[in-house]
Amino acid sequence: MSEVxxxxxxxxxxxxxxxxxxxxxxxxxxKEVKSVMNNGGExxxxxxxxxxxxxxxxxxxNGATHYTHWFQPLTGITAEKHDSFVxxxxxxxxxxxxFSGKELIKGxxxxxxFPSGGLRATFEARGYTAWDITSPAFLKxxxxxxxxxxxxxxxxxxxxxxxxxxxxxxSMEAVSEQAxxxxxxxxxTEATKVVASVGPEQEYFLVDREKYLKRPDLIFAxxxxxxxxxxxxxxxxxxxxxxxxxxxGAYMKDLNVELWKLGVTAKTQHNEVAPAQHELAPIYxxxxxxxxxxxxxxxxxxxxxxxxxLTCLLHEKPFAGVNGSGKHNNWSLGTDNGVNLLDPGDTPxxxxxxxxxxxxxxxxxxxxxxxxxxxxxxVGNDHRxxxxxxxxxxxxxxxxxxxxxxxxQLVETGEAAHVLQxxxxxxxxxxxxxxxKDATDRNRTSPFAFTGNKFExxxxxxxxxxxxxxxxxxxxxxEAFCEAADILEKAxxxxxxxxxxxxxxxxxxxxxxxxxxxxxDEWVVEAERRGLPNIKSMIExxxxxxxxxxxxxxxxxxxxxKAELESREEVLYETYAKTINIEALTMIDMASKxxxxxTVKYSKSLADTVIAVKEAGADTSVQSExxxxxxxxxxxxxxxxxKLEEAEEQAGAISNAKEQxxxxxxxxxxxxxxxxxxxxxxEMIVDKEVWPIPTYGxxxxxV
Ligand code: ADP
Ligand code: MG
Numbered sequence: 001m002s003e004v005x006x007x008x009x010x011x012x013x014x015x016x017x018x019x020x021x022x023x024x025x026x027x028x029x030x031k032e033v034k035s036v037m038n039n040g041g042e043x044x045x046x047x048x049x050x051x052x053x054x055x056x057x058x059x060x061x062n063g064a065t066h067y068t069h070w071f072q073p074l075t076g077i078t079a080e081k082h083d084s085f086v087x088x089x090x091x092x093x094x095x096x097x098x099f100s101g102k103e104l105i106k107g108x109x110x111x112x113x114f115p116s117g118g119l120r121a122t123f124e125a126r127g128y129t130a131w132d133i134t135s136p137a138f139l140k141x142x143x144x145x146x147x148x149x150x151x152x153x154x155x156x157x158x159x160x161x162x163x164x165x166x167x168x169x170x171s172m173e174a175v176s177e178q179a180x181x182x183x184x185x186x187x188x189t190e191a192t193k194v195v196a197s198v199g200p201e202q203e204y205f206l207v208d209r210e211k212y213l214k215r216p217d218l219i220f221a222x223x224x225x226x227x228x229x230x231x232x233x234x235x236x237x238x239x240x241x242x243x244x245x246x247x248x249g250a251y252m253k254d255l256n257v258e259l260w261k262l263g264v265t266a267k268t269q270h271n272e273v274a275p276a277q278h279e280l281a282p283i284y285x286x287x288x289x290x291x292x293x294x295x296x297x298x299x300x301x302x303x304x305x306x307x308x309x310l311t312c313l314l315h316e317k318p319f320a321g322v323n324g325s326g327k328h329n330n331w332s333l334g335t336d337n338g339v340n341l342l343d344p345g346d347t348p349x350x351x352x353x354x355x356x357x358x359x360x361x362x363x364x365x366x367x368x369x370x371x372x373x374x375x376x377x378x379v380g381n382d383h384r385x386x387x388x389x390x391x392x393x394x395x396x397x398x399x400x401x402x403x404x405x406x407x408x409q410l411v412e413t414g415e416a417a418h419v420l421q422x423x424x425x426x427x428x429x430x431x432x433x434x435x436x437k438d439a440t441d442r443n444r445t446s447p448f449a450f451t452g453n454k455f456e457x458x459x460x461x462x463x464x465x466x467x468x469x470x471x472x473x474x475x476x477x478x479e480a481f482c483e484a485a486d487i488l489e490k491a492x493x494x495x496x497x498x499x500x501x502x503x504x505x506x507x508x509x510x511x512x513x514x515x516x517x518x519x520x521d522e523w524v525v526e527a528e529r530r531g532l533p534n535i536k537s538m539i540e541x542x543x544x545x546x547x548x549x550x551x552x553x554x555x556x557x558x559x560x561x562k563a564e565l566e567s568r569e570e571v572l573y574e575t576y577a578k579t580i581n582i583e584a585l586t587m588i589d590m591a592s593k594x595x596x597x598x599t600v601k602y603s604k605s606l607a608d609t610v611i612a613v614k615e616a617g618a619d620t621s622v623q624s625e626x627x628x629x630x631x632x633x634x635x636x637x638x639x640x641x642x643k644l645e646e647a648e649e650q651a652g653a654i655s656n657a658k659e660q661x662x663x664x665x666x667x668x669x670x671x672x673x674x675x676x677x678x679x680x681x682x683e684m685i686v687d688k689e690v691w692p693i694p695t696y697g698x699x700x701x702x703v
Pocket of ligand 2: 201328456
């Protein structure tokens with residue numbers, strides 16, 4: 001028998017939970033903390049000192065030597081700078097570990113090297129980190145030792161957001177405020193806030209670390225830049241939900257333990273569609289905590305992999321020709337008195353509220369489809385969205401048969417008189433039948449699907465932070481709620497007004513609803529006919545951030561200023577250019593130093609063979625043919641390499657960020673493809689003993 005794992009005991013072991021605070025803090029301080037968490041405001045410095053001391057004592061008891069303000073700059077990952085609790089020794093050389101309230105609440109890391117898109121000139125290098133009291137502090141435990149991590153937001157001296165957390169927190173407040181107005185209209189006087197909940201399903205690949213280390217492309221770019229397909233791919237569909245092999249299982253077990261200790265509710269695990277691909281989903285939680293935890297999940301996945309001689313690849317498309325990885329972002333809104341606004345519910349009264357909420361979301365998604373698309377884009381995701389893979393780049397909503405039918409009735413007659421599958425009719429103002437959850441089959445091709453009591457946004461990339469998609473969702477829905485509340489709060493006849501409004505919204509925005517196959521070519525044509533945006537790449541989505549409509553939305557709810565949006569655009573273009581540049585340089589490096597030299601050697605051995613065989617008086621036709629084929633492809637590879645080098649040089653000379661990004665997309669990427677083709681063809685004919693890098697077969701079938 002293996003050692004019994006006490007999950008209840010280890011869960012949250014490394015988190016400074018509310019429970020621990022309650023235990024360790026004086027009652028009045030604990031109360032103050034709770035009040036700030038629930039109602040906002042600032043902790044007094046006296047209280048902060050007490051909290052800091054309790055936090056430090058707990059951390060030190062658990063082996064911590066350092067603390068860090070843990071934040072999420074625009075790099076998409078997290079950042080930390082460790083400070084030890086060490087203080088100046090007294091005259092006798094005795095040192096006491098200390099941590100003050102000031103240090104807990106605010107930090108001033110030198111931030112000059114983080115992307116800011118021009119928001120902060122280098123002479124104003126300071127960025128400020130501020131404690132996000134609503135996300136618990138935790139201990140990171142690894143070879144570095146034990147570090148107390150304090151989740152923070154990261155801003156400039158003038159308070160401009162330099163991170164992904166600040167706008168997210170702002171958007172959560174906005175959607176809460178506006179959603180409260182909606183539930184008040186339906187008589188809910190108890191709720192004091194509405195919380196956005198998020199459950200992200202994280203996909204990832206695992207490869208053998210030894211083999212990974214032989215692939216510069218995996219090391220530098222996180223994806224293979226060369227590689228012929230293996231004889232077998234995912235066509236047998238034998239990996240999806242397949243039995244988990246021991247080596248992978250041992251990894252998953254360790255990963256779960258690490259995550260549980262961090263208070264992450266790792267819940268499901270399974271093999272995904274592609275060979276060597278897997279998924280982990282936690283239980284949903286408040287959006288900002290879910291965002292923090294997803295970062296921890298990604299980080300822990302990588303860390304634990306190393307301990308098992310594995311490497312975790314989070315890139316959206318590590319291998320051409322097999323499925324890439326995404327992150328289904330499940331999102332819903334719930335009041336603090338327990339009502340999920342996306343739950344169809346079982347009384348007609350609640351159903352009207354649900355219908356209004358649904359109509360608002362449909363309106364929001366249709367109005368801002370471009371922004372949603374943008375929020376889910378990153379460099380790696382370009383290989384998925386709109387590139388023959390799940391899901392398409394066109395935003396549409398899947399409601400399921402039953403709900404779609406209800407919407408259709410409402411649009412046509414203003415009443416939902418009946419429900420599919422013989423549901424009961426309830427009369428009144430646009431009354432609604434009781435929906436069974438998951439009433440209809442799932443539609444895996446939809447980028448934005450209603451799944452019972454939540455929406456599942458399936459476009460998000462596996463390596464990306466989920467902060468932007470949730471910020472955008474909260475923002476656009478806040479706007480729709482606000483517009484609805486503005487009308488309904490003034491209505492003389494509420495029932496009639498809400499009825500009319502639902503009908504109006506659904507009628508105007510029904511074009512965004514699509515229940516068919518999102519992967520089909522017909523849908524592309526149909527979507528165009530409906531006037532839905534089809535934004536094909538990340539950088540084509542960038543300027544959706546600063547359209548009048550977007551600026552109005554984000555400024556109205558205080559989520560982004562125009563300057564912040566412009567800075568983000570700049571960062572996105574730069575990130576794109578830098579990423580493709582690294583990929584191109586890696587290809588040049590691999591082709592020049594590995595693939596071409598190996599092929600040259602191989603062709604020399606072929607030539608030697610031809611001579612020797614000829615001398616021996618035998619037929620050399622096979623060897624000669626192979627030799628000329630190899631020489632021909634070698635020449636093609638060399639020519640393509642020169643072209644790529646040229647394109648790189650041109651790209652480097654462009655100073656405008658946007659222009660440069662587009663040059664990378666249109667010219668450099670094409671040159672990269674052209675280099676890959678002869679290389680992959682060569683891989684198929686060159687002796688495996690000679691080929692210098694592990695193949696797709698080695699990488700994804702021999703883990
Ligand atoms: P599936 O693969 O069938 O979509 P999973 O169990 O893998 O389902 O993931 C579903 C995710 O949705 C989980 O993270 C779950 O906690 C989350 N979820 C469930 N209900 C809600 C909700 N009301 N709001 C947000 N997320 C939710
Ligand atoms: Mg799912």
